[in-house]
Amino acid sequence: MFPVFPLIATLATQSLATMAAYSFPVVAPVIAKDLEVPGTLVGFFISTVYGVGIISALLSPRFIRRFGAVRVSQLVLMATLAMLLSCAVGSVLSVVLGAALLGLAYGATAPASTHLLVPRTPPRIMNLVLSIRQIGVPLGGVLAGLVMAPLTLSLGWQAALLWQTLPVLAVILLLECTRLAWDADRDPSRQIFSQGLFAPVQMLFDRPELRRLAFVSFVYSGLQLCFIAFITVHLTSKTRFDLVQAGWALAVYQLAAVISRPIWGWLADKWLSAHSLLAWQGFIMGAAALLTGQFGMNWAPWVVLSLSAVAGASASGFTGLAYAEWARLGGTQRTEATGLGSGLMFAGVLLLPSLFSVIVTAFDDYALPYGFVGGLAALSGFLLLHQKNS
Structure with missing residues (x-):
């Protein structure tokens, strides 16, 4: 039986939390002007969310076991609410605090979803269900763009953030109606802080198959953000694309991610x-990265957009399958394994784009960094095939 309502609940939680996080890049110039800081500093908001999110990803399985996946999902939304209210105060300190508050729970979204969905999903549609759930990430980004820009222009960015609190509150209340039934497996006696923060990492030492998946998750997620972070500046500086055309390329990338995730799962x-x-x-996104690094003045727009779609379908379309693999290989520890996977993906998001930026700055060229991250993606694909054949 298809888990319709648990899937809707987890998808809504992920979408609303991601929408809140991605609201800042959407209207970064306006926020930077009001706070009197360089526009580039607004990018650190996402870095803070994912950086702190590594901690919540590793710790969240213990909270899920003790309090239940629904309660932890409500905590994610409460952290989202706290972030929106804090940032709406409109100071640099309140924005930094808001990013940290969201990060304290954001890493729990995937482990809570896995814990809730896997027992309620037939194995024959497991990849499809988890891939649909992962649509929440690009969907949240799309919603942020659709909602924040017009509301900011008409009401201001602080009021636009406050309007987001309404659907967040609604989902928190709706989840309470399901809690007794869906959190029936919680264990109130479970200890939360009896083990160290990095206890889940022990799984990597005990399970060789998880080590390869860990490397793959780190690389693929990092490459995903490299495309998102640099595609517009790359196109406007190295090709004949203006900002609007470059924005279309990024939109095509995101749309391909939304469409491809359930297709990959199926x-x-x-x-x-x-x-x-x-x-x-890994091979597809590696090739897409190598070709993207060659963008130049003579590239036709339809070729650039087509390559953006291929990159989005692969580099941003993999996450549902990755979480399904973490859950499958984790077995009875699937919640812990998924938390570990989330932490590694967040680490990739933090580190690889930063390294990419350093290389671009040092050499004033995109071919080398795209070739580097593309090579890592291809290597990841070879490692997975070798694991299957060995």
């Missing part, structure tokens, strides 16, 4: 395993 359930598809995605 393929993994019907034709090839998630493991095999993850390997082939």
Whole structure:
């Protein structure tokens, strides 16, 4: 039976939390002007969310076991609410505090969803369900763009943030109606702080198959953000694209991610395993990165947009399959494994784009950094295929 209502609940939680986080990049110039800081500093908001999110990703499985996945999902939304209210105060300090508050719970979204969905999902559609759930990330980004820009122009960015609190509050209350039934497996006696923060990392030492998946998750997520962070500045500086055309390329990238995630999940359930598809995605995104690094003045717009779609479908379309693999390989520890996977993906988001930026700045060229991260993606694909064949 298809888990319709648990899927809607987890998808809504992920979408609203991501929408709040991605609201700042959407209207970064306006916020930077009001706070009298350089516009580039607004980018540190996302870095703070994901950086602190590593901690919540590693710790959240213990809270989920003790309080239940629904209660933890409500905590994610309460942290989202706290972030929106804090940032709406409109000072640099309140914005930094808001980013940290959201990060304290944001890493729990995937582990809570996995804990809730896996027992209620037939194995024959597991990859599809988890891939649909992962649509919440690009969907949250799309919603932020659709909502924040017009509301900011008409009401101001602080009021636009406050309007987001209404659907967040509504979902918190709706989740309470399901809590007794969906959190029936919680264990109130479970100890939360009896083990160290990095206890989940022990799984990597005990399970060789998880080590390869860890490397893949780190690389793929990092490459995903490299595309998102640099595609517009790359196109406007190295090709004939203006800002609007470059924005279209990024929109195509995001749209391809939304459309492809359930398709990848369906393929993994019907034709090839998630493991095999993850390997082939590494080769595809690696090739897309190499070609993207060659963008120049003579590139036709339709070619650039087509390549953006391929990059989005692979580099941003992999996450549902990755979480399905973490859950499958984790077995009875699937919640802990998913938390570990989230932490590694967040680490990739933090580190690889930063390294990419350093290389671009040092050499004033995109071919080298795209070749580097593309090579890592292809290597990840080879590692997965080797694991399957060994």
